[in-house]
Amino acid sequence: MRQLTISRSSPSNNFSSLANYFGIAISFSDSKPVTDYADIERFFLQCTMNFNNSRTAEGILCWIDEYGHLISPSKLRKLIKEGVPYDKIVLGGILEFMKARTVGARPLSILKKYVSKRAISANLIEGPRIRSAAPYFKKVGLLTPDFLLDKKKFLRPSDHVLRSCLELRYRCLFGSVLNSDIASALSRNPQLNAYAAAKLTGHHKANVFKNFLDIKAGLLACRVGKMPLE
Amino acid sequence: MNTGRKGNIIIPRLEVLIANKKLLKALTELDKLLAKKQIALNIFICGAFAIELLGFERVEPTIDADSATPITNKEVLELIKAIGEARGLGSRWLNDQASTVAIPEGAVSRASSFGSWRNIKAILMDRSDLIKMKSAAFSTRRDETLKDWEDLKLMKPTAKEMYDAIAFLRATRSPPTNATRRIIEEFNETVDDLKKLAVE
Numbered sequence: 001m002r003q004l005t006i007s008r009s010s011p012s013n014n015f016s017s018l019a020n021y022f023g024i025a026i027s028f029s030d031s032k033p034v035t036d037y038a039d040i041e042r043f044f045l046q047c048t049m050n051f052n053n054s055r056t057a058e059g060i061l062c063w064i065d066e067y068g069h070l071i072s073p074s075k076l077r078k079l080i081k082e083g084v085p086y087d088k089i090v091l092g093g094i095l096e097f098m099k100a101r102t103v104g105a106r107p108l109s110i111l112k113k114y115v116s117k118r119a120i121s122a123n124l125i126e127g128p129r130i131r132s133a134a135p136y137f138k139k140v141g142l143l144t145p146d147f148l149l150d151k152k153k154f155l156r157p158s159d160h161v162l163r164s165c166l167e168l169r170y171r172c173l174f175g176s177v178l179n180s181d182i183a184s185a186l187s188r189n190p191q192l193n194a195y196a197a198a199k200l201t202g203h204h205k206a207n208v209f210k211n212f213l214d215i216k217a218g219l220l221a222c223r224v225g226k227m228p229l230e
Numbered sequence: 231m232n233t234g235r236k237g238n239i240i241i242p243r244l245e246v247l248i249a250n251k252k253l254l255k256a257l258t259e260l261d262k263l264l265a266k267k268q269i270a271l272n273i274f275i276c277g278a279f280a281i282e283l284l285g286f287e288r289v290e291p292t293i294d295a296d297s298a299t300p301i302t303n304k305e306v307l308e309l310i311k312a313i314g315e316a317r318g319l320g321s322r323w324l325n326d327q328a329s330t331v332a333i334p335e336g337a338v339s340r341a342s343s344f345g346s347w348r349n350i351k352a353i354l355m356d357r358s359d360l361i362k363m364k365s366a367a368f369s370t371r372r373d374e375t376l377k378d379w380e381d382l383k384l385m386k387p388t389a390k391e392m393y394d395a396i397a398f399l400r401a402t403r404s405p406p407t408n409a410t411r412r413i414i415e416e417f418n419e420t421v422d423d424l425k426k427l428a429v430e
Contacts, residue, residue, distance in 0.1 A: 025293045025320070027250060027282070054376040055278075055290055125376055128423040131416065132373040148374050152320055153292050160318030 012036065015050045018043045022067070022168065023161035024059040025154055037185040037200055038167055040067075041075045045086040048094065051124055051144075055154075058147040061097060062154040068103035070171040073110050079202050080114050088116035089140050090124070096136035117141050178203050182215045190219075250282065253295055256313050256323055257350060263309050264349035271306055274298040274337075275344060276328050276355040276363055278381060283344065283354055286384050294322055298337075298355065298363075300329040331366070332402045334359045358394065361387045365395040369403050369420045382427050392428035396421055 016028030018038055047064070051057045064071075080086065092115030098104050118141025123130060130143040137144045155161075162169045166187055170180035181201040186192055192200070198208035264271055275283065276298045278291030301307060301324070311321045340356035355363070361382065368378035387395065399421065405413045 026290050027252075027293050028290055029288060053290065053380050055292060055380075058375065059292075127376040127379050128372070128426075129419070131419075145372070145374050145376055152322055153294065156293075156318050157315070157320050164318075 013038070015043075015046050018046065019050075019056075019059065019063075021165060022063060023156045023158070023165065024056075024063050025156045026055055026059050035188075037188045038165075039181070039200075039202060040070065040167055040171065041072060041079055041202065042084060044071055044076065045079060045084050045091075048087040048090040049085065051090055054125055054127075054145065054147075057125060057144060058149065059154040061094075061147055062149050062151045064094060064098065065101055065103055065149060066151060066155055066158065067168060068098055069106075070168065071104065071106070072177040073104075073106050073108050075177060075202060077110055077114065078204075080111075082202070084202075088114065089118055089142060091115050092117055092140040093124075093137040093142050096139045097134075100136050115140070176211075178207055179211060179215055182208060182212065183219060186216060186219055250279070252293055252317065252319060253279065253323065254345075256317055256319060257295070257345065257347065257352075259313050259317075260309055260324070261347035261350045263313075264306070267305060269303060269305060269349060271301070271303070271350045272299055273301070273324070273350060273352045274333075274341065274355065275352055276333075276360060278377070280355050280360055281381055281385065284357060284360070289381065289384060293319060295324050296328040297324065297326045298328045298331075298333050299326065301326040328363075331363070334362045334398055357385065358391055361385060361391050362395045362398040365392075365399050365424050366403055368424070369399055369417070372420065379423070379427075382424070386429045387427060389428040389430060392424060396424055399424070 012032040012034045013036065014030060014032075016031040017034050019026065020028060020031045021034040021038055022040070022043060044064075047060045051060065091111070095108050095111060095115060098108055117139070121133075121138070121141045121143055124137060124142040124144045130145060132146050133143045134146040162172060167181070167184045170183050171177065174180040174183070178201075181203060182197050185197050185200050194209050194212040195205065197212065198205045201208070260271075273295070274297055275295055277296035278289050279295045282289040282291055301310070310324050313319070314321045314323045317323075337355060337359040338353070340359060341353035342356070344352045344354040364378045364382050364385075368382065372379065403417070405417050409417075
């Protein structure tokens with residue numbers, strides 16, 4: 001079995017809390033309510049390091065199958081370049097999974113040089129011999145069962161997720177990843193300035209500065225006019 | 231394992247109850263609605279939810295409860311669906327998928343009472359029967375998931391418990407005499423894998 005780094009820090013931004021917040025229906029014992037801005041791409045990279053057991057693995061894959069089209073490969077690339085930790089081989093397997101399931105309207109190929117594969121295949125999750133390995137992980141030398149991907153079991157209903165998760169809701173509403181992230185961050189904390197918002201969301205400062213005032217004004221107008229955006 | 235046992239009633243640890251708050255609240259709501267309609271419901275809790283209620287930490291189950299007894303009353307099924315949708319738990323938060331598989335003989339008599347609802351009578355499957363059921367489930371779906379193997383590993387079955395579980399597996403899941411060599415070999419491999427889980 002491969003040894004994965006378990007990134008389960010303590011508070012509300014640990015993997016378990018974010019997994020529940022973003023809609024994975026697993027009862028994690030260390031999950032807490034998420035009250036701050038939650039970054040979708042940082043969570044996606046955290047996922048690569050949390051294939052610790054069968055249920056979590058299937059939950060993550062169900063989530064990617066459902067919401068993967070909202071993920072920004074260019075933001076992922078930026079975070080990786082900045083040193084945000086992730087598992088190169090698992091990311092390779094996830095990209096193969098997304099390709100096989102035709103998840104994602106955005107080009108995943110820009111992430112190719114940030115992935116890796118094993119020379120000799122090994123179980124991704126501790127357990128007995130895998131007799132019928134999932135083809136997407138097998139391509140990168142990782143062996144997992146060929147999960148059924150039972151989304152009704154592993155995901156909360158999407159209407160509930162979108163009602164409670166600002167970040168996914170704004171991604172669905174806006175075409176722009178940057179605008180939706182800044183709007184989510186400002187909704188959580190209206191006092192944020194452009195610099196802090198750029199740092200929090202992982203977007204280029206220049207791009208954030210270009211759009212910041214418009215987004216802030218739009219959100220304020222919604223709030224004053226009691227428009228149901230938030 | 232951390233659990234309190236008073237007579238034949240299981241009292242799970244507080245942390246376990248908190249982790250399962252959503253399900254327990256939904257069950258309590260269902261009980262209130264059943265009381266209004268004067269409908270009684272019997273559930274036989276098995277699966278990962280049962281393992282967690284028995285006090286095992288880090289089971290990390292999906293947020294649903296499996297009943298080994300069938301739930302067929304249409305009014306009850308509608309209430310389950312409505313509660314699940316209102317609480318964001320989905321329509322299968324309480325399901326009877328396990329009622330179609332063979333349960334060990336005498337399992338009901340070995341079960342413990344759980345909860346103090348008025349109209350829901352819940353019993354919790356005994357550890358030895360859960361080990362048997364999980365072993366059978368591992369044999370059936372190991373190519374799709376390893377959760378049964380993981381649950382068994384967590385429960386640390388004794389050699390005696392695993393011996394009984396393998397006997398149950400052989401009685402209920404043995405390949406037919408005309409099965410292919412591959413099927414027989416795979417069945418034997420599963421039995422060997424289960425034997426390795428026994429803790430002396």
